[in-house]
Amino acid sequence: xxxPFTTLTAIAAPLLRDNVDTDAIIPSREMKxxxxxxxxxxxxxxxxxxxxxxxPNPDFVLNQPEHAGARILASGVNFGCGSSREHAVWAxxxxxxxxxxxxxxxxxxxxxxxxxxxxxxxxxxxxxxxLAGREVQVDLPAQTVRCADQCWTFAIEAEAKxxxxxxxDAIDLSLKHRDAIAAFHARDRAQRPWxxxxxxxx
Amino acid sequence: xxxxxxxxxDAHVVAPLDGGAALIAIDRVLLHERTxxxxxxxxxxxxxxxxxxxxxxxIMDHIVDTxxxxxxxxxxxxxxxxxxxxxxxxxxxxITLFDVGHPDQGIMHVVSPELGIVLPGLTLIAPDxxxxxxxxxxxxxxxxxxxxxxxxxxxxxxxxxxxxxxRATFSGQLAPGVTAKDMMLALIAAxxxxxxxxxxxxxxxxxxxxxxxxxxxxxCNMATEFSAFAGLIAPDEVTFAWLKGRRYAPQGASWDxxxxxxxxxxxxxDAVFDAEIAIDASTIAPMVSWGTSPQASVPVTDxxxxxxxxxxxxxxxxxxxxxxxxxPVDAAFIGSCxxxxxxxxxxxxxxxxxxxxxxxxxxxxxxxSSAVRRAxxxxxxxxVFLDAGFEWRxxxxxxxxxxxxxxxxxxxxxxxxxxxxxxxxxxxxxxTHIASPETVAASxxxxxxxxxxxxxxx
Numbered sequence: 254x255x256x257p258f259t260t261l262t263a264i265a266a267p268l269l270r271d272n273v274d275t276d277a278i279i280p281s282r283e284m285k286x287x288x289x290x291x292x293x294x295x296x297x298x299x300x301x302x303x304x305x306x307x308x309p310n311p312d313f314v315l316n317q318p319e320h321a322g323a324r325i326l327a328s329g330v331n332f333g334c335g336s337s338r339e340h341a342v343w344a345x346x347x348x349x350x351x352x353x354x355x356x357x358x359x360x361x362x363x364x365x366x367x368x369x370x371x372x373x374x375x376x377x378x379x380x381x382x383x384l385a386g387r388e389v390q391v392d393l394p395a396q397t398v399r400c401a402d403q404c405w406t407f408a409i410e411a412e413a414k415x416x417x418x419x420x421x422d423a424i425d426l427s428l429k430h431r432d433a434i435a436a437f438h439a440r441d442r443a444q445r446p447w448x449x450x451x452x453x454x455x
Numbered sequence: 456x457x458x459x460x461x462x463x464x465d466a467h468v469v470a471p472l473d474g475g476a477a478l479i480a481i482d483r484v485l486l487h488e489r490t491x492x493x494x495x496x497x498x499x500x501x502x503x504x505x506x507x508x509x510x511x512x513x514i515m516d517h518i519v520d521t522x523x524x525x526x527x528x529x530x531x532x533x534x535x536x537x538x539x540x541x542x543x544x545x546x547x548x549x550i551t552l553f554d555v556g557h558p559d560q561g562i563m564h565v566v567s568p569e570l571g572i573v574l575p576g577l578t579l580i581a582p583d584x585x586x587x588x589x590x591x592x593x594x595x596x597x598x599x600x601x602x603x604x605x606x607x608x609x610x611x612x613x614x615x616x617x618x619x620x621x622r623a624t625f626s627g628q629l630a631p632g633v634t635a636k637d638m639m640l641a642l643i644a645a646x647x648x649x650x651x652x653x654x655x656x657x658x659x660x661x662x663x664x665x666x667x668x669x670x671x672x673x674x675c676n677m678a679t680e681f682s683a684f685a686g687l688i689a690p691d692e693v694t695f696a697w698l699k700g701r702r703y704a705p706q707g708a709s710w711d712x713x714x715x716x717x718x719x720x721x722x723x724x725d726a727v728f729d730a731e732i733a734i735d736a737s738t739i740a741p742m743v744s745w746g747t748s749p750q751a752s753v754p755v756t757d758x759x760x761x762x763x764x765x766x767x768x769x770x771x772x773x774x775x776x777x778x779x780x781x782x783p784v785d786a787a788f789i790g791s792c793x794x795x796x797x798x799x800x801x802x803x804x805x806x807x808x809x810x811x812x813x814x815x816x817x818x819x820x821x822x823x824s825s826a827v828r829r830a831x832x833x834x835x836x837x838x839v840f841l842d843a844g845f846e847w848r849x850x851x852x853x854x855x856x857x858x859x860x861x862x863x864x865x866x867x868x869x870x871x872x873x874x875x876x877x878x879x880x881x882x883x884x885x886x887t888h889i890a891s892p893e894t895v896a897a898s899x900x901x902x903x904x905x906x907x908x909x910x911x912x913x
Contacts, residue, residue: 271649271748272648272649272750274748274876274877275873276845276877276878276879276880277877277878278877280857281856281857282857282858282859283858284858285491285532285533286533287493287536287540287541288493288839289493290524299878327811329481329651330647331647331648331649331682334682335584335679335875336583336584336856336875337583337586337599338489338490339582339600341603342600357649357652357682358652359649359652359682360652360653360682361597361598361599361600361679364599364603365600365603368600368602368603369602383846387747397606410474410475410476411474411475412473412474412475412476412616413474413476413616415474423606424501424606424609426614427610427612427614428609430469430470430478430610430612432470432668433478433522434478434611434612436718437470437479437480438611445576445713446703446712447705447709447710447712448574448577449507449509449510449511451509451573451704
């Protein structure tokens, strides 16, 4: 279950490139345990560190004093593309990121954000350029992002908004439909019996 | 008016949810050892059960070694725990496991179609972005994260906002030496790595229906590199002939009943899509990537674009305007869920037969599944690869990605039949060029990026 999100005011750390992939967010070599934690140290490892001793790369945004511990990222097109690894979102969340402003998101990453309380906000290139590196206020109920005297609205699916606002557990919510699920299976089993396999068929 | 995607979606709506979302029935869940333990353990820690274990499969593919004589031990530091914990969790949950050493082990997106686990009309999910491969059989198949895998196993459903629909029509015929891999790289190069975002992309047209089923899987495999929700091809007689008799496919009267339903799985002639893309397949050439996104790909005979991203060029140590052909490579890799099926290995072997890879080139072939490996060996393809100087491996994802274990040398340049050329994807600072298996084979022979059409045996 994720922490509920309503509003957040923080500096939007600029990571202004397109197609930031999940291998860049958390390289596979940094996924060292079978659990969901201990990942923030490996966040953006390929860009963040200069060597195996993890000397910080001073050019990387999160190593700059004003952006260390960033809670909001600003980026380009197709953020989170590539591998479906939810570790990318777990690493971001563990580091403290609660919102990503981007021109678009890859679909699996987008879904993983919703399940972990990170708000994916789609804004156009001009808006991203205007707010990157500045303090912004993200207001999820109002679906707005404010920066100084500018304000942009953003779209988000109603289902995703509710999950983020209330930090709901999706499995608990869906299990409330237990009767509908059972009815579907009964009906479907008659229509498509081959879908329903017997255990240890192999 | 109805699209194939509409038909698949509508057949799986369990209940509408607020705000236009829906609870969608999930027919098959596949897991692998990289994330399987995390999902299964999180479920059991929450006191939840796998709702229908008979429809969940776990397959060891991601970090299992591919060296001959492998065990649970891995070259990846700490990798053994992923294998043993996934095995224990799978056994405790009562799901079917294709373990290390099992004759059906292999890359999940090769194994599932081979065994008929995926079928036309099904919904199938896995915590792996290349699950879209399996849309080639007319199933709605897509990658998800661990939380969604837990949700699907606990409830038999997922909560989804309906994706949009797109049709990518490849008209005309492919030229000789041009493959499904080239079609996808051409599509992504033309429309961007984010071009399919939010859409279920149905691949259609003469050049698609002319593909055999394995090539259709290659096409759908890289739908995720287009940022699509899923890739999809309407099932036809090619699909049905390929599936008939496979272990988990229906048999006898059940097969006949299924077939009658599967024949209706197509988009109507007047179906309306949210977006349409058209490509003349006859204009597509063999493609090679030059940058660190699949969209940074060009015909092998072209120069690197004059306006190429300088960040990508710096990483790849290439220059704008320079030709790609002749760029020396250190290694060649044939493998992955994209291009390691029997037909892929046959086409590469046809070029390699009676030849040797260039001096100093490390060349590796990793069959897509243990069954592919056995079939290739039965027709002597292993000898062709070995005699040419390739390593011949056990099946798995292998060096498609670097998990901290086996890798190509730091900063080396690799021509690869895989799907991702991201920074350090195949090893620290490794420069990956993705291409078809033919192009990889020809480049291994040349010791540099080559046009496979120049290497065809007369």
